[in-house]
Structures are given as C-alpha cells and as structure tokens.
Amino acid sequence: MQTRPMRWLCRNIVVIAGVLALGYLILPNLVVLAFSFNKPKGRFNYTWNHFSTDAWQHPCGVADMCGSLTLSLRLAVYATLGATVLGTMTAFALARYRFRGRAATNLLIFLPMAMPEVVMGASLGTLFLNMRIRFGFWTILIAHIMFCMSFVVVAVKARIMSMDPRLEQAAQDLYATPAQTFLRITLPLAAPGIAAGALLSFALSFDDYIITSFNAGSTVTFPMFVWGSAQRGTPVQVNVIGTAMFAVAVLLVVAGQLVGGRRRGARS
Amino acid sequence: MSAATAQAAGPPPTAPGPGTAQAAPRRTAGRRRLTPYLLLLAGVAWLLVFFVAPMVYQASTSVQTGSLDKGFKVTWHVATYWDALREYWPHFLRSLLYSGIATAACLAIGYPLAYMIAFRAGRWRNVVLVLVIAPFFTSFLIRTLAWETILADQGPVVRFLNRVHVLDVTAWLHVTQGDRVLATPLAVVCGLTYNFLPFMILPLYTSLERIDGKLHEAAGDLYATPFTTFRKVTFPLSLPGVVAGTLLTFIPASGDYINAELLGSTNQKMIGNVIQSQFLRVLDYPTAAALSFILMAAILAIVTVYIRRAGTEELV
Amino acid sequence: MTTAPTAEPGDAVRLTGLSRTYGSFTAVHPLDLAVPAGSFFALLGASGCGKTTTLRMIAGLEEPTTGTVALGGRDVTALPPYKRPVNTVFQNYALFPHLDIHENVAFGLRRRGIKSVAKQVAEMLELVQLGGLARRKPHQLSGGQQQRVAVARALINKPEVLLLDEPLGALDLKLRRQMQLELKRIQTEVGITFIHVTHDQEEAMTMADTVAVMNAGRVEQLGAPADLYENPGSTFVANFLGTSNLIEAEVTGTSGGDIQLVAAGQRLTLPAARCAAEVAAGGRVLAGIRPEKVALTHRDDEDSVAEGRNRVPGRIVDSSYIGVSTQYVIDSPVCPELEVFVPNVERDGRLVPGAPVVLHWNPAHTFGLDAAQDIDAGIDADAEEAAA
Numbered sequence: 001m002q003t004r005p006m007r008w009l010c011r012n013i014v015v016i017a018g019v020l021a022l023g024y025l026i027l028p029n030l031v032v033l034a035f036s037f038n039k040p041k042g043r044f045n046y047t048w049n050h051f052s053t054d055a056w057q058h059p060c061g062v063a064d065m066c067g068s069l070t071l072s073l074r075l076a077v078y079a080t081l082g083a084t085v086l087g088t089m090t091a092f093a094l095a096r097y098r099f100r101g102r103a104a105t106n107l108l109i110f111l112p113m114a115m116p117e118v119v120m121g122a123s124l125g126t127l128f129l130n131m132r133i134r135f136g137f138w139t140i141l142i143a144h145i146m147f148c149m150s151f152v153v154v155a156v157k158a159r160i161m162s163m164d165p166r167l168e169q170a171a172q173d174l175y176a177t178p179a180q181t182f183l184r185i186t187l188p189l190a191a192p193g194i195a196a197g198a199l200l201s202f203a204l205s206f207d208d209y210i211i212t213s214f215n216a217g218s219t220v221t222f223p224m225f226v227w228g229s230a231q232r233g234t235p236v237q238v239n240v241i242g243t244a245m246f247a248v249a250v251l252l253v254v255a256g257q258l259v260g261g262r263r264r265g266a267r268s
Numbered sequence: 269m270s271a272a273t274a275q276a277a278g279p280p281p282t283a284p285g286p287g288t289a290q291a292a293p294r295r296t297a298g299r300r301r302l303t304p305y306l307l308l309l310a311g312v313a314w315l316l317v318f319f320v321a322p323m324v325y326q327a328s329t330s331v332q333t334g335s336l337d338k339g340f341k342v343t344w345h346v347a348t349y350w351d352a353l354r355e356y357w358p359h360f361l362r363s364l365l366y367s368g369i370a371t372a373a374c375l376a377i378g379y380p381l382a383y384m385i386a387f388r389a390g391r392w393r394n395v396v397l398v399l400v401i402a403p404f405f406t407s408f409l410i411r412t413l414a415w416e417t418i419l420a421d422q423g424p425v426v427r428f429l430n431r432v433h434v435l436d437v438t439a440w441l442h443v444t445q446g447d448r449v450l451a452t453p454l455a456v457v458c459g460l461t462y463n464f465l466p467f468m469i470l471p472l473y474t475s476l477e478r479i480d481g482k483l484h485e486a487a488g489d490l491y492a493t494p495f496t497t498f499r500k501v502t503f504p505l506s507l508p509g510v511v512a513g514t515l516l517t518f519i520p521a522s523g524d525y526i527n528a529e530l531l532g533s534t535n536q537k538m539i540g541n542v543i544q545s546q547f548l549r550v551l552d553y554p555t556a557a558a559l560s561f562i563l564m565a566a567i568l569a570i571v572t573v574y575i576r577r578a579g580t581e582e583l584v
Numbered sequence: 585m586t587t588a589p590t591a592e593p594g595d596a597v598r599l600t601g602l603s604r605t606y607g608s609f610t611a612v613h614p615l616d617l618a619v620p621a622g623s624f625f626a627l628l629g630a631s632g633c634g635k636t637t638t639l640r641m642i643a644g645l646e647e648p649t650t651g652t653v654a655l656g657g658r659d660v661t662a663l664p665p666y667k668r669p670v671n672t673v674f675q676n677y678a679l680f681p682h683l684d685i686h687e688n689v690a691f692g693l694r695r696r697g698i699k700s701v702a703k704q705v706a707e708m709l710e711l712v713q714l715g716g717l718a719r720r721k722p723h724q725l726s727g728g729q730q731q732r733v734a735v736a737r738a739l740i741n742k743p744e745v746l747l748l749d750e751p752l753g754a755l756d757l758k759l760r761r762q763m764q765l766e767l768k769r770i771q772t773e774v775g776i777t778f779i780h781v782t783h784d785q786e787e788a789m790t791m792a793d794t795v796a797v798m799n800a801g802r803v804e805q806l807g808a809p810a811d812l813y814e815n816p817g818s819t820f821v822a823n824f825l826g827t828s829n830l831i832e833a834e835v836t837g838t839s840g841g842d843i844q845l846v847a848a849g850q851r852l853t854l855p856a857a858r859c860a861a862e863v864a865a866g867g868r869v870l871a872g873i874r875p876e877k878v879a880l881t882h883r884d885d886e887d888s889v890a891e892g893r894n895r896v897p898g899r900i901v902d903s904s905y906i907g908v909s910t911q912y913v914i915d916s917p918v919c920p921e922l923e924v925f926v927p928n929v930e931r932d933g934r935l936v937p938g939a940p941v942v943l944h945w946n947p948a949h950t951f952g953l954d955a956a957q958d959i960d961a962g963i964d965a966d967a968e969e970a971a972a
Binding site: 014015017018019021022024025026027028029031032035045046047085086087089090092093094096097099102105108109111112113114115116117118119120122123124125126127129130142143145146149153203206207209210213214222223226227230234238239241242245246248249250252253254 | 301303304305307308310311312314315316318319320321322323325326329377378380381383384385388396398399400401402403404405406407408409410411412413414415416417418420422423462465466515516519520522523524525526530540543544547548553556557560563564567571
C-alpha cells in the first residue's frame with residue numbers, strides 16, 4: 001500500500017532531484033556572496049570571522065586587482081568584437097552557401113571546441129615562443145579570439161539555418177536590393193544568434209585562465225590574479241568582484257531573456 | 269515532390285519553340301561563387317594561423333631535443349613520447365578516470381534538472397534557466413575557491429559528514445583520507461562535476477525541450493508506466509543531448525588542471541597539471557608537446573568510439 | 585495543348601519557351617503562356633507539377649533554364665526580383681516577424697524611396713479590413729489576418745501582376761471560403777492581374793476567370809472553369825477537376841453529329857463535337873460522364889426511362905448520404921465502380937446496396953477522351969498533396 005506522502009514523493013522525485021542539483025550549482029555563489037562580507041582573521045578567507053562591509057566599500061583596496069580586472073574587461077571586449085565579426089561572417093558562409101571545402105571548414109570550426117584548453121594553450125604558446133613574439137596583451141587577445149570564434153559560429157549558424165528563406169525572398173520581391181535585404185531583414189533576424197554568440201564570447205574570454213596562462217607572459221588578467229592570490233591568500237575583494245559579476249550576469253541574462261522572449265514570440 | 273509522376277508523363281520535352289531565348293547569363297554568377305570564400309577568408313585564416321599552425325608546430329616540437337639555452341632542434345627523438353608515457357601514465361589514467369566519473373556524475377545530476385526545466389518548471393522555467401546559466405558568467409576560479417571554503421576541514425559540511433560516518437565509508441573506498449575531504453580524489457571529482465555541469469545541462473535541456481509533451485500522454489495512453497515512458501520514449505529522444513553533453517563535459521574535464529591544483533594534493537595531479545608545469549616551470553617543451561599529443565590522441569580515440577556506439581554523428 | 589502566345593498588347597504576362605530543369609529532373613517543360621491584363625488566372629495542379637516553379641520564375645526568384653518572361657510587353661528575364669513590377673503573396677505569408685503590420689505593408693514603398701507612406705498604408709489596411717491593427721506584430725494576428733497583411737503588403741506597390749502562391753493553404757476550410765470571395769472582391773476592386781497557384785480545384789474554379797491545369801511540368805489544358813469541367817481534354821483533367829466516370833468503349837460508327845459506341849454490349853451515344861480524340865469505326869474511346877449528370881432508376885421501373893438516353897445496367901455497391909445528395913457506387917458490366925450523385929429531392933427507398941438499377945443520362949452530357957491515356961491519371965493527385 002502506498003501512503004499519500006510516498007505517492008507525492010514518487011510524483012515529484014524529478015523536481016526534488018532537480019532542485020537539489022540547482023542547489024549544488026548555486027551553493028558556491030552563495031558562499032562567495034556570504035564571504036564577501038567576512039572580515040577574515042588571517043590572510044585566508046576560508047572561515048567565517050565576523051561581518052564587515054569593508055571590502056564592498058573599498059573594492060579596489062588590493063594592489064593590482066582592479067588593474068587586472070580592467071585588463072580582463074578590455075580583453076573581453078576586444079575578443080568579443082573580433083570573434084563575433086569573424087564568427088558571424090564564417091557562419092553566414094557556412095549556412096548560406098554550398099561551396100568546395102565546406103565540410104573541411106565545418107571540421108576546422110568544430111576542432112577548437114573539441115580540444116582540451118591545455119593543448120590549445122600550450123601549442124599556441126610554443127609557437128609564439130619560437131617566433132620570438134613577446135607575450136602580452138596582443139598574444140592573449142589572439143588566443144581568445146581563436147577559441148571564442150567557434151562558439152559564435154555555432155550560435156549564429158543555428159539561428160540562420162532556422163530562418164525562413166522566404167523572408168529574404170519576400171524582401172527582394174518588395175524591391176529591396178540584396179544589400180537592403182541583408183540590412184533590413186537578414187541581420188535583424190540573425191541578431192539574437194549573434195548576441196548569444198557575443199555574450200558567450202565575452203564570458204569565455206573574461207573567465208579564461210588555462211589558455212591565457214600559456215600566452216600571457218608577465219601580463220596578469222583577473223583570473224590570473226585570482227589564481228596567484230589563491231596561493232598567498234585570497235583577498236575579500238575577490239569575493240566582492242565575484243558577487244558583482246554574478247549580479248551583472250543575472251541582469252544580463254534576464255534582459256536577454258526578455259528581449260529574446262519577445263523575439264521568439266515574434267518568430268511565428 | 270513526386271518526381272515519379274513527372275517522369276511518367278510520356279513524350280519527351282519538345283524542343284523550345286522559335287520564340288525561345290536562352291535565359292540571360294547569371295548576372296552575378298562569378299561574384300556569387302566567390303562570396304562564401306570572401307566571407308570565410310578572415311575567420312579561416314585566423315584559425316589556420318593560430319590553431320592549426322600551432323598544432324603542426326607542436327607536433328614538430330614533440331620530436332625535438334635541446335635546451336632552452338642552446339635552442340631546440342628537430343632530431344626525430346620519438347623516445348620523448350615513450351619517456352613521457354612511462355613517467356606520467358598514472359596522470360593520464362587519473363585524468364581519464366576523474367573526468368569519466370565527473371561526466372557520469374554530471375549526467376546523473378544534470379538530467380533531472382534539465383528534465384525539470386523542460387517539463388516541470390512551468391512559469392519558473394526562465395528563472396531556473398537563468399540560475400543555471402548565470403554561474404557560467406561568473407569567474408569559475410572564484411567559484412572553485414568557494415569549494416575550498418565549503419569543504420574546509422573544520423567546515424560544517426565536513427563535520428556533518430563525519431558525524432554521520434559518511435567519511436568512514438568514503439575513506440574505506442579510498443576516495444577520502446581520514447576526516448578530510450579537501451586534497452582527496454572526492455574533492456577533485458566534486459569540483460570537476462560542479463565546473464562542467466552547465467555544459468551538460470544546456471544540451472540536455474535543448475534536446476528535451478524539443479520533445480512534444482503529448483508524446484508522454486500518448487505513451488501513457490498506450491499502457492506505458494511513467495518509468496517505461498521515460499525509458500522507451502523520453503530518454504531515446506534526448507540521446508543527441510546526452511551525447512553532446514557528455515562530450516562537452518568529458519573533453520574539457522580531461523584536460524583540466526584547475527580543480528586538481530586547488531582542491532587536490534600532489535597525489536591527485538592530472539595530466540593538465542603535468543603539461544602546465546612542463547611548459548611553464550620545467551620549460552621542457554618537447555615533453556609538454558608530446559604529452560599534449562598523447563592526450564589529444566586518447567581523447568580522439570575515446571570520442572570516436574563513443575560517437576560510433578551512440579550512433580549520432582551529427583554533432584557539428 | 586497550350587495557348588500559342590499571340591502578340592496581343594493586352595497581355596500582362598507572356599511566357600515564351602520557359603522551362604526549368606534541376607539536374608536531370610525537369611520541373612517545367614518549355615511553356616508558352618499568355619495571361620490577359622486584368623484577369624484572375626489560376627495555375628492548378630498537384631504538388632510537384634511545376635506550378636510554383638513557374639510562379640517563382642515570373643517573380644524572378646527562380647532562374648529559368650530556357651525561355652523568357654515578359655511583363656506588359658517588356659522582357660524582364662534578366663531582371664532581379666527587386667526590379668520587377670510584380671509582387672508575391674507567399675505561401676505561409678513570409679511576414680517579417682520583427683516589423684509591425686504598418687512597417688510590413690510599408691516595406692515595398694520605403695524601398696522605392698517613398699517617404700510619406702502613412703496615408704497609403706492606412707488606405708491599404710482599410711481595403712483588407714485591418715484598420716486599427718497597424719501596430720501589432722505579425723504573430724499577434726490570426727491566420728486569416730496574416731493572410732490579409734500579406735495581400736496588402738504586395739498590393740500597396742500597385743504591381744502589374746500579383747502572384748499568389750497557395751495563399752489560402754494554411755487556413756481552415758471555412759476561412760478559406762471566406763478569403764476566396766474576399767480575394768475575388770479585392771481583385772475586382774483594384775483591377776490588377778492576379779496569378780494564383782493552387783492545388784485546390786474548387787478554389788481555382790471559384791476565383792479564376794481562366795484556369796491552367798498543370799501536370800508533370802506541362803499545361804494539360806487551359807480555359808474557363810466551366811469549359812474545363814464540361815469538356816475535359818484528357819483523363820488527368822477529367823479526374824483532377826471533380827470526378828468523372830470513364831467507360832472504355834468501342835466505336836461502331838457515326839451518324840449525323842453523333843458517334844455510336846458499344847461498351848460491354850451496351851450502346852452509347854457521344855456527340856462528335858465533345859470528343860477530344862480522333863475516332864474511326866473499330867477504334868476505342870473513353871466515354872466520360874460526370875456523376876451528377878447520371879440518373880438512377882430501380883430495375884423494376886426500367887420501362888419508365890425515356891427513349892434515346894444512354895443507359896447502363898448495374899447494382900448498388902455502396903451509398904452514402906451527404907445532405908445535399910446521396911452518393912452511390914455502382915458495379916456495372918461497363919465499369920466496376922461508377923459513381924452517381926443523386927440530389928435528395930424524391931428519394932426512392934428501394935435504392936439500397938444490393939439493389940439492381942439502371943443508370944441513364946442525356947447523351948449530350950457525354951464527353952469523349954483518347955483511350956490511349958492512363959484512365960486513372962489525376963485521381964490520386966489530390967491525396968498526394970494532402971500527404972505531402
């Protein structure tokens with residue numbers, strides 16, 4: 001005989017498991033949030049001491065941290081621009097044209113996503129080293145554009161392939177030249193895909209540690225700063241930045257969802 | 269299109285009448301044929317120069333000998349591979365084992381969540397999706413460091429696990445040591461699982477979301493219990509997501525060294541750690557290159573076998 | 585079988601030797617066609633018959649393999665779609681999802697550099713009875729409303745020819761009927777030449793002045809709807825346009841304006857003027873009769889049938905009552921499945937499955953077709969469409 005609570009449990013087991021999984025995903029962010037208000041006893045911010053808003057009041061109170069943060073942001077902006085432009089053009093070629101070498105190009109786009117970062121980072125680092133190119137901002141940027149591009153291609157390609165080709169034909173039928181058709185119809189319709197690819201690029205570039213570590217030389221990006229500080233004792237300000245990033249990310253995703261929701265609705 | 273009907277139409281096409289003119293030559297035929305290549309030029313060039321060329325160069329580096337001072341020369345010293353493998357085989361094994369277990373754990377944890385978002389979340393769907401995606405946009409190093417706090421030796425989690433004797437069981441299984449979780453295989457796998465969970469959930473969700481909810485009703489109507497419905501309908505339909513998710517988790521996890529570095533001890537070092545230290549600290553580039561290639565080959569072999577078995581080759 | 589292109593200045597569209605092949609598959613065989621200005625012209629056929637390809641070649645969305653397209657006497661074959669004075673109402677409408685109704689309708693005007701479009705757009709939306717919805721997005725509209733927007737978006741440009749590609753295919757039956765009349769009204773109002781592609785024979789016959797029946801990349805027959813229905817020129821047209829009973833018969837001779845036939849011992853008369861095939865005594869011909877033109881009498885009352893009518897004996901196999909009429913399937917020596925539609929005026933209670941009957945009709949309603957054709961051509965064409 002099944003009792004009522006047992007039946008309820010059976011019916012909602014998936015939801016319970018899902019919520020637990022969600023908790024697992026969110027827990028570290030909550031810890032980061034909580035410890036951003038900590039005033040640690042020693043150098044290590046691992047155990048709770050007592051509440052303080054010092055770190056929030058002086059987010060740049062740690063030497064070099066905000067410098068590395070701006071560097072990472074700058075890198076992410078440039079990498080996003082580069083990867084989005086290159087990736088979008090590639091995606092259009094792959095989605096809209098049949099040409100010799102298309103399969104090979106698809107493979108070339110897929111490979112960076114199927115390659116462990118440590119392999120890509122080490123390879124590119126070796127090349128720069130042997131070409132005697134000085135490591136720094138530009139080498140990092142080159143690496144970031146390289147590994148972000150594939151993700152943009154995938155996002156934009158999927159979007160273009162799902163677009164009704166008749167919309168562009170309708171535009172041409174209504175006296176729009178190929179250039180006007182592209183600007184007025186194709187680009188606005190592909191925009192959500194391009195935006196998704198750009199957002200992903202930004203996140204990947206901003207967050208990357210592994211590939212960057214092989215191509216940075218003595219330049220310190222924010223993830224590299226965090227990595228370095230982990231050995232010496234992480235300042236509370238790192239938690240502040242982490243929490244702020246989480247908040248901005250949530251806002252961005254929510255905004256994206258709102259816009260995307262309207263767009264999705266618009267795609268009948 | 270019924271080509272058959274068309275061909276059964278009898279008499280062959282009559283020759284075009286006298287009024288027929290040849291269609292005007294394609295106005296922009298030449299330009300159109302060039303367009304895709306022009307669009308591709310920059311992107312493909314970038315990948316060729318900064319992705320393919322380094323790989324090729326790496327291949328040559330792996331058979332070089334020399335030192336940093338005197339420079340490296342290609343000597344076809346294949347023994348580097350052999351030496352690397354002999355010295356670091358435990359790291360390889362550990363990498364594949366840890367990432368394999370983490371991938372399985374991601375599937376086990378991620379599937380219910382993806383399923384919940386797709387079918388049971390209702391109006392909370394977007395909220396939950398945001399919560400899954402948002403951590404992805406936060407520095408993963410910071411989040412991994414948070415695990416250090418969570419699993420700290422005197423932290424509430426470890427104390428609780430100790431009290432209910434879970435740690436005794438895990439210690440007996442050799443995945444933890446004493447009353448510590450940090451610096452054990454459990455912590456590393458736990459970190460890997462956490463880090464790559466979104467990579468599992470998103471493809472799973474995408475493939476589950478496409479499944480028409482009416483299929484569940486249809487299966488129920490045809491005498492399938494909820495469990496049978498899942499086994500015979502839902503899961504097979506979500507297989508593309510499962511394959512994509514496991515690959516997106518396994519490949520980066522096997523090359524990862526952040527979790528082993530931050531959450532493990534020297535006994536949990538993975539192959540990524542070795543490559544990194546050979547490259548950045550020991551400065552033994554041939555060994556680093558050889559290790560990279562062995563890792564790549566191993567992953568390629570595993571992925572190929574896996575895709576064959578899973579029967580889905582449309583991943584790109 | 586196609587009309588020869590006469591050099592009339594009144595032709596809105598003239599296709600000359602127009603064809604399209606894809607690899608080894610010929611979608612459209614060289615085609616000559618003239619569409620008079622101001623007419624409502626329908627291209628009717630099953631899916632894959634080449635009607636949409638033909639339409640797209642007129643619009644410029646498809647490159648012809650051979651031949652030319654002339655609009656109002658001007659050769660436009662080499663012009664891209666955006667330079668042709670034609671507009672298309674697409675299948676599934678292809679409304680721009682990111683633009684509102686106003687901007688969708690104004691799109692063509694704006695592309696041609698017209699700045700003040702508000703008044704024209706408002707008028708056009710009035711014409712299609714969508715005033716007040718200008719600021720909605722396409723997805724907020726019902727199927728019927730979207731269809732009207734698609735028509736308005738094309739018509740506002742005052743094209744020389746409006747092309748409609750299965751414009752009503754996505755609507756349900758009732759709405760489709762309503763929109764058929766609506767489109768007909770609009771066409772009369774604006775006086776623009778309409779070329780309408782459809783697989784629905786009823787739709788083509790309701791709306792068009794002239795129907796071209798296409799099959800396997802060729803025009804089988806062209807004419808006014810009533811003419812096509814009454815005098816089909818091939819088994820395909822006879823079967824695709826409504827239903828026909830086709831009886832294979834032998835020619836015994838001619839007398840006056842009539843051809844004498846015999847089928848399974850039954851003597852039939854066919855007016856020579858309504859026979860599309862060359863006949864000679866001893867040759868074979870298909871005698872056709874539409875189901876609604878046949879009367880049904882119980883065998884017991886055979887004597888009451890007037891002299892001089894074509895008559896065929898048979899037995900009722902099946903009957904279905906569909907309100908306006910009762911449809912019978914009759915097994916007869918001349919043909920195993922004859923269909924008869926009897927209006928429900930005075931029903932004879934004896935006409936039930938199994939009953940012996942006599943089918944009879946006025947010989948003037950018989951039409952003759954070449955017996956060398958596939959007798960079933962066009963029967964399943966519509967079913968294929970539904971399955972596609």
